[in-house]
Amino acid sequence: MTSHEQRNHQLLTNPLVNFKQPKRRAEMVFQKRSSSEMESCGGGQVAEMPRVPKSARGKRSVRKKEAQSPAQMSAFDLLATVAGKLLDEGVGSLGNMSAGASALAACAKDVRVKQEQCDEEMKQFKHEVTDQDSCNESAILPHIAFQRAVNNARTEDPKAKSEAQDKESSMISCTKAELGCNFGVIADRWSPESVESGAFTGDAVASLMPTAPAGFHKNAPEMYNLLDSMDVDAKPPPLVSSDSTGEMPLYGDKIHRSTSLPRGPKGVGGFAVDRDDDDDKSSGCTHPSTTTNRDFRSNCTAEYSRVRKLLTSKYRKVAPARIHKSDLSYSDVERKPSFRNKKMHYTRQRTQRSTFKRRKLFDRHSVLASEFGAANGKGSTKVTGRDSHAEANKGTNSMPFQKSCVSNDCHVKLRIKSFKVPELLVEIPESATVGSLKKTVLEAVTAILGGGLRVGVLHHGKKVRDDSKTLIQAGIGQDDMLDNLGFSLEPNCTQNPQVQVPEDISFLETIDTTEPLARIAPADSCSKHGEVDVSQELALTPLAMNYQGSDHDSVHSPRGVSSPDKVSTHSRALVPVPAADPNAGAVVPANKSKRSPEQGQRRIRRPFSVAEVEALVLAVEKLGTGRWRDVKLRAFDNAKHRTYVDLKDKWKTLVHTASISPQQRRGEPVPQELLDRVLAAQAYWSQQQAKLQPKTPPLAEARLLT
DNA sequence: TTTAGGG
């Protein structure tokens, strides 16, 4: 017996992967093709669908390669330099935030399955969970194991469930404490516990409180490790919840679809969907996590370029979007120009950028994020910086404060005690996951940064507008300085000049921001499906699915968009959670809205997460390898960035990956179990195809079924 | 548009 045959055999005999089994109702329900088609596909055949003549092809190539115009490089580049620090210190961590809580909530989407379907699937499900636990635990982070335990508990024993949950809570707390950094979304009225568990109610406002304990840099590596774990743990949100909750109905169509993946023990289906969600919003920019993540200490150059990239992309795609005049103190108009005219400034900016870039990098290390207070509602980020990099900036004119003194030695040393992120209004559909909420917030923040942040200086509460004044002239630098000096982040309306400002400002100082920056309305952030409707409900509330099981009620009343005030009133605390979520890995800013069809750009790379892989495997096991469109619909319907071609390609690589030694594999490791399934499925479907080939379709089928 | 493969 060849290995293939063995696998195949295994496949056929394994209850969990038995292709012989006729399709079940559940599947039928989700199938988009007609039942008749299904029939014909039963054996893995590719259903015959009327295809569009290829006549309609052809524009692709044309639009494809357009040179990137400098215009595309944005003011962002410049800002990038400036924001680099922020990103690295604060936002960066945001980018890395783990999907943690998000994952928890993810399951919500998978809910809404008909009871019968659930029942049916559930049996299988339980088996799988058990099975997998035993199989992969060793290879999985404890967190995952834990999660699973929770999941299992939930599906089975109530006691165990609560126990597990408690455990979870404590774990999270610990982790959080350890990290000293946390990034989360807190809804008003939320209790810390609820946040932890991912149960939300009411409006969620997000305030960013990126904080990192002192010494963050030093411990960066360790921190990341922790983060990673967190991420992981977040992932496996249980689809299980499907059974319950009456909330489901609230979610639209999207949910329905997600349901199509009832099986995943880990909520794979939900996952994939989830991620999509998040991803969808992203315009394709690189997620901070991807960019900024792990070794930000590495070399400056690399670092810089990463940041730059990040910003650049954001600029291009994200920035402008979602800024509502109504919420801004400055007019929309003001802001837009900066984006539109980017071209004009590009040259100059770029020059500047290069100039600043290095300096920035150097300064960066000096910034330390301090621990900040709580999420009481006022999210504030406190950053304290010790070293004064004033020297570094001496030559710069635009930076009054940094240069501090007029002469030699009198450097003004500043410490950023608080860095409040201007109000951000984020609107996100209820069906969105916590993870996506985080991403949205992140995007909002980065969009702002990218869009051009300007730093304002406040002295004794008054804005110091004259940039040409020296600190001394402005009265800054006295002893009382620290108490009376404040910084604020402001939208950089005018494209130009401000740019420099940021540069100079090394974010060493304290920045108190109070001005509302922008309102972010992830318009189409949702998928095109039914979500649109949601827009009306625009709840700022992220709902956490019933991860907990009980707090459904939390689901909340959707809020109209019109409740900004309320929002602002609420606490928006961002609990800083620095998590580097591998899966989330690519947290990308969303705003595709703005995304101009600047085609020609190669899509950003978005590595498949394990969850996605699992979803893919699951779908292929059921549908076969020749129906990528169906696979897409089934498992990645909400992942707009995953095309059937992508899935097909991914499968191709998976098959390849599975056939090479683990040492040769790269990227996020895919559980062997999944790879085995890939090979099994591949073998099986290949065989099916072969059998059909000859001419005995029916017979082949019959034989198999025997 | 979707598949299937090469790049």
Add this chain to the structure above:
DNA sequence: CCCTAAA
């Protein structure tokens, strides 16, 4: 991921 020939 991209690009394309085919279907």
